[in-house]
Amino acid sequence: MEALPRIGGYLVHASKIRRLGVPIYTSHTLKEVYGTDCVEKAVISEINQNFEFIPGTEKELEVDTICLAVGLSPLSDLLWQAGCQMKYIPELCGYVALRDDNMKTTKGNIYIAGDVAGIEEASSAMLEGQIAGLNAAVSLEYKCDNYQEQDRKLKAELKELRDNPLSEEIKIGIEKALIREGRD
Numbered sequence: 001m002e003a004l005p006r007i008g009g010y011l012v013h014a015s016k017i018r019r020l021g022v023p024i025y026t027s028h029t030l031k032e033v034y035g036t037d038c039v040e041k042a043v044i045s046e047i048n049q050n051f052e053f054i055p056g057t058e059k060e061l062e063v064d065t066i067c068l069a070v071g072l073s074p075l076s077d078l079l080w081q082a083g084c085q086m087k088y089i090p091e092l093c094g095y096v097a098l099r100d101d102n103m104k105t106t107k108g109n110i111y112i113a114g115d116v117a118g119i120e121e122a123s124s125a126m127l128e129g130q131i132a133g134l135n136a137a138v139s140l141e142y143k144c145d146n147y148q149e150q151d152r153k154l155k156a157e158l159k160e161l162r163d164n165p166l167s168e169e170i171k172i173g174i175e176k177a178l179i180r181e182g183r184d
Contacts, residue, residue: 001044002026003051008071010121030066031058039066072119079116080140083107091173092118100179101155103132104139119175120170127158137184 005027007014025044031053032043046057049110061128075092080086084097085178096118097105104111111132114125129155138147 001028001030003029003047005049012121012123025059028059029053033066039064056183072115074118074128075116075135077111079105079107079110079112082110084110087177089118091169092120092165092177094119096173096177098177098179102151103128104135106179109136109139118170118173121161124158124161127154127161130154131158 002008002024007026018024025046027048028044029047029051030042031045033039034041034043040062042061042063044059044061045053048054050063060163071093073094074096076086076095076097079097080095086095086097088095097107097110097112097116099105099112099117102111103113103117113128113132117125117128131151134144134147134150134154138144144150161167
């Protein structure tokens, strides 16, 4: 069940759930829960754009568990404490550290990737981690014979992964978080 008109979570997880035969109701929310010693039944209802119940759209479901997810936010506490320059970027779901194309922040040799860089797909987090790790190692003067080729390949793969309509907000957020020469 998703209150938004489209799936707000990771599509890879939604696909797994659908393959198991579990329906996903968008623009719906929990209205009532019934049970004596445990959950036995739930009533969900369709909601409008103001998140108000739409009368007559209730569905009664036999259930034994109810799980709630209320969203994710970047795990930025340690970056604040380290003194990284932070910015609130709604497209990335909260405060994130500003960084360059190599995932290096404004503070020393701190590189970021994954949920600390902004909420996104797991595959993006893994590629960001490889980019950050590669560039952190090179900045510490570790030898990497084909650094430029690896760096270019990883960044191209990440760009290709994000090159779809569902990633438009993410790309806007990333642009807001980037530090570039001659830019404030």
